[in-house]
Amino acid sequence: MYQLIAPQIISEHACFGGTQRFFRHDSKQIGLSMRFSVFLPPTSSIHKAGGKVPALLLLAGLTCSEETMMVKAGAQKLAAELGMALITSDTSPRDAGLPGEDDSWDFGLGAGFYLDATQQPWANHYRMESYIINELLPTVSNFLPIDAQRIGISGHSMGGHGALTLALRHPDIFKSVSAFAAICAPSQCDWGRKAFTGYLGDDINAWAAHDATALMKASKAAPFPGGILLDQGLADKFFTQQQLLPELFEAACASAGQVLTLRRHAGYDHGYYFIASFMADHLRHHAAQLQAV
Numbered sequence: 001m002y003q004l005i006a007p008q009i010i011s012e013h014a015c016f017g018g019t020q021r022f023f024r025h026d027s028k029q030i031g032l033s034m035r036f037s038v039f040l041p042p043t044s045s046i047h048k049a050g051g052k053v054p055a056l057l058l059l060a061g062l063t064c065s066e067e068t069m070m071v072k073a074g075a076q077k078l079a080a081e082l083g084m085a086l087i088t089s090d091t092s093p094r095d096a097g098l099p100g101e102d103d104s105w106d107f108g109l110g111a112g113f114y115l116d117a118t119q120q121p122w123a124n125h126y127r128m129e130s131y132i133i134n135e136l137l138p139t140v141s142n143f144l145p146i147d148a149q150r151i152g153i154s155g156h157s158m159g160g161h162g163a164l165t166l167a168l169r170h171p172d173i174f175k176s177v178s179a180f181a182a183i184c185a186p187s188q189c190d191w192g193r194k195a196f197t198g199y200l201g202d203d204i205n206a207w208a209a210h211d212a213t214a215l216m217k218a219s220k221a222a223p224f225p226g227g228i229l230l231d232q233g234l235a236d237k238f239f240t241q242q243q244l245l246p247e248l249f250e251a252a253c254a255s256a257g258q259v260l261t262l263r264r265h266a267g268y269d270h271g272y273y274f275i276a277s278f279m280a281d282h283l284r285h286h287a288a289q290l291q292a293v
């Protein structure tokens with residue numbers, strides 16, 4: 001483990017008795033400057049004498065940034081009441097300046113898919129999994145009153161894929177998991193096939209390690225005994241276009257003996273009004289499991 005560098009505060013805002021901060025730091029994993037955000041509840045030790053608080057990492061989807069969840073998901077009020085911090089990451093490196101990086105909205109900039117690319121020209125900078133696991137989480141738990149032993153993960157769409165796959169790949173780090181409208185089987189949908197071909201190459205055997213459905217199918221026992229919560233809107237155009245495929249993840253959970261609460265909501269689309277409508281249930285799902293750790 002290398003020496004962690006203290007992040008710089010870009011802006012700070014009082015929020016529901018706690019503090020919303022936006023940061024930048026020079027990332028060794030990405031090789032570029034990265035931005036992230038943290039909401040600290042009033043119970044954290046920057047507000048009163050006390051210990052470290054549990055935290056929920058919220059991963060956003062395609063075209064989003066570290067700001068999106070904090071601005072649109074409406075999570076801070078209940079997180080403040082539950083005494084839980086919120087952490088958000090950006091969705092890709094910025095300023096890598098790679099050819100083709102900005103050609104489409106579902107690959108490259110804003111579309112890092114929370115994995116480490118193995119293919120050039122992406123492999124040097126597109127290392128979002130190593131960044132989150134080895135740099136972002138150690139940084140926030142080292143420099144802020146966040147308890148590294150009580151971290152949960154959730155996310156939306158591409159961020160839901162990130163939440164499910166990072167939780168399944170790092171169950172020692174993430175003690176609870178949930179997702180909103182997640183890309184549940186990327187090897188079997190257009191978004192995932194495009195991203196995995198670009199970042200991981202043509203060999204589909206390399207894809208399974210980053211596919212939530214494949215990872216769950218390969219599990220010998222339920223990886224999350226506390227259960228996984230997954231919400232899906234039935235008026236979501238990306239669900240209708242077969243980009244999300246929650247039914248495949250549901251079948252994989254059944255075969256692994258993993259308890260999954262998959263809620264299908266009539267009338268809800270893919271956007272943040274859907275996320276905000278069910279965010280409280282997700283925060284309570286995580287709070288219950290993280291308090292118990």
Ligand SMILES: N[C@@H](CCC(=O)N[C@@H](CSC=O)C(=O)NCC(=O)O)C(=O)O
Pocket residue numbers: 060061062063064068072105156157158159270271272
């Ligand atoms: N530009 C796209 C739409 C992009 C989009 O809908 N992004 C979603 C995530 S999709 C999966 O990861 C999102 O969260 N957008 C931010 C928002 O505020 O809604 C198109 O042309 O369809």
